[in-house]
Amino acid sequence: MEQTILRGRAWVFGDDVDTDLIYHNKYLAETDPKKMPQFSFEYYPGKENFAKEVKEGDFVVAGRNFGCGSSREHAVYCLKFSGIPVVLAESFSRIYYRNAINNGYPVLFVNGLSEAIKAKAINDGDELEVNLAAGEIKNVTNGKTFHGDAVADLEKDIMAAGGLIEYLKEQAAKSA
């Protein structure tokens, strides 16, 4: 992966952000991923305007267990197609994690993020610099830094291919 540094504003969320808060069950019948961003965080108290105000390149930053709850892939699509380049969280729930990887969508496990959010070491609107390949995050607003976990090989390969479907296509082409 190339050593790109991403820059953008932080949208900060708490622990256990469930899939209804990210993308409410009211809109489950939607089948077009590109139409999903308009519903992002509509039910998250205080973040109801996220969909209107989010800018391409902004980051979603959260505590533990981000994406717990439903298996809906809508909750990944709505952020991906909002132009959020990566979701940073202390940890992700397993289905959310899989869904992100399977779409080639970067999600980074970041140590200490839950406590940092509670301690206001990272706040809404803070300017962040993220080096995805190195897993390094810098809060430009206050100078604090964070480190992400390394990604396992299989997940790395799937990500590199652009997602699970693309990965399987590559594998099939190789074996043909």
Next chain:
Amino acid sequence: MGKTMIEKIIERASGKKVKVGDRVWCNIDWSTARDFGGANCVLQFEEVTEKKGKVWDPEKVAFTFDLQAPAHAEKVAQNQKTIRDFAKKQGISKVFDVNWGVGQHVLLENGLVKPGDVILGTDSHMNLLGAVGSFATGVGNTDIVASWFKGTNWFRVPETMKISATGTFKKGVCMRDFLTLLVGTLGADGMFFRSVEFYGETIENSTLADRITLCSMVTEMSGKVGLILPNGDVLDWLRARAGNEVDERVKAIAADPDAVYCQELSFDVNDLEPLASCPDAPDNVKKVREVAGNNIDQVHIGSCSNGRFEDIAAAFDVLKAANFQVSPTVRTIITPATRETMKRCAEAGMIQKFLEAGVIFTNPTCSLCTAEHYGVLPSGDVGVSTTNRNFIGKVGKGSHTYLMSPMSAMASAVRGVITDPRDILC
């Protein structure tokens, strides 16, 4: 070194020796989707295969319609039609349409689930099938589509937790309360990515309905799957539905005595009290006594967690003890998990009595697990429910929900305020 249940299941499915942390490709026994997520799977599959793809084995793909059945909106109707048309085109015969009920339960009742099976579904509570020792897991549409190519998908071999329970529930207390205790003790991520094995007399003597309740909420602790080795009546029930093969499957997946667990916990349920997950998180657990008297507007009994015959019968017993009358200030809604459940309730004469008491009974579906079906709460209303999630706004913007056992829920319906069922039963 011995193997845990999940390790044995994954070894069978992958044909490889595995250890915790490995990523392996497994053969899938069932790759299923619902009316929710199903159309997304179909459309994605058609797009990536340019409408030329065939699923690897039409006999191993199933569709269940439960989230919004019968369709409540045009888009839902279209999604259901998309699935029906695809099934026809692919020769997939296992389509359980709007007349069947909650998907996992329908698959189980139709004898399609065996211990050791690896099952995917677009339902985060798919893993309740761990109640019969199968490794079922909820996934998104991409995972389903990927599995339709060759019948395989990747998994990380998880660590395994061992949870033992001993003792007998006192009157008014049940498996749901034990489960709520677990959620409160372990927290929303207390089983993070792990497989969980349940043991002990409390589990071994429990009904299938109780095991389903227990395993359905592993998701709410971010676990991968909760597994129980079928025994006794459950094994007999399963054999009668799924065939004699289940006996060898049970032997094949039983954990070794020297299996390695990352954490072991033991509980005694003898002194357990009715518990509630209070607004707005499943792990915000209190004793029902502590919140007793709080006003409520609606009570809902149902869902994949607590919508089986035994659950409804437990609620019925509470209603009976209260001379068959629910509070007129509360709307009480019962949704059976499946058509089979509904029929059993009717045959047992329970539906008549519920209706006489003022309760309403809906067709089998996921019902109030989505804010687009029966019983959405208006802002400011407070509900009691036997479902599995009470995140803020989940069943209506600005509403709040207490999660409880069917007994506690019915006791609350009777009094019109949150009520400990022992106040009525004992």
Next chain:
Amino acid sequence: MGKTFAEKVLGKAAGYEVKANDVVTVEPHFCMSHDNAAPIAKTFKKIGVKNVWKPGALVFILDHAVPAPSDEHAVNHKEIREFVKEQGIPNFYDVMSNGGVCHQVMCEEGFALPGLIMVGSDSHTCTYGAYGAFSTGIGRSEMAAAWATGKIWFKVPESLKITVTGKFKKGVTAKDLILKIIGDIKADGADYMSVEFHGQGITDMTVAERMTLCNMGIEMGAKNAVCPPDKKVLDAIKGKAKSDKWEAIWADDDAVYVKELSYDLGDLVPCVAKPHTVDNYAAIDAVKGTEIHQAFLGSCTNARIEDLRAAADLLKGHKVAVRTIVIPASWTVYRQAMKEGLLDTFLDAGCVIANPGCGPCMGNHEGILAPGEACISTANRNFKGRMGNKESFIYLASPLTVAASALTGKISDPREVL
């Protein structure tokens, strides 16, 4: 010169003799509203009157979307609950097991009574004519005004007399009669009129069958539709009348009608109303074999115990070939059907039995159609998009024809199954 039913009943309410085309102002005995009580309450508040004129005359019955299937419906219901509390309205049927489709509940609970003036903020309010009431649907603004003033004005309608003789042949029902009539005189054939049903054929019918006829009066443009308040009606209301103001009123033999029609029941065959108008009549032979994707047995038109019995009789021991949604008209009907084992028959046949309410009739929930799908339905309207998508198709038919079609997945003649 004799008087029609409408002239007599409106004259009585006005307190003086009236004739067709006079305009009268009367006090309604009951004002029924369903889920639309919430927007009406908002309009009512704009009028500036604090209290409704007579809380006991208002009846609210939630049925259009119950239990609430969305945030919007849930909030709507809550506003009604608050208005009920604030105004002290005693007759409120919430999402509880005493409710059901509003018109069915109005009849079962003893609100529909001979000789009463009844208005409802629903077009099928004309159903209560089966009980000899003068009942008609009105708009929301008019309803708000009625709540405020206790007054409503009517032009005394001219009347259409339909005389019915003979007996139904096997497999033919009251639904086939009303679809035939509407097919003959078209959707505007009784515009503004009071439709009176006369004759031995009506006398022989159950009150339930008469409800099916009167219910669909609006589909030919009628202001109201009415049957004679005979012994069957008096027996049906015995002990449960919610008002003592009722009186069995009927037209004089020498009343003057603008139009008279007669039908012999023996001439009728099973039929449907084809998409997309109710007057698009087709005898069963003309549509037999048309593919359907859903069957709906429900609505205020045809979901009473008699209708369920008829359908169950056909379905017993068989499996449906298409998804079949059964929605009893009320919880009372539901319980009776359960007692008689009918619900068991439906479940064994593979039907969905949903909770009483309007269900998918006007596209709210519980069985919306996808584009290209066709539904055979016992309801009263088959307008384009009525049950959801505009590219879907609705065929209206009797419970027997719906059940026969559910078994084959194609529009089928019930006489061939019976």
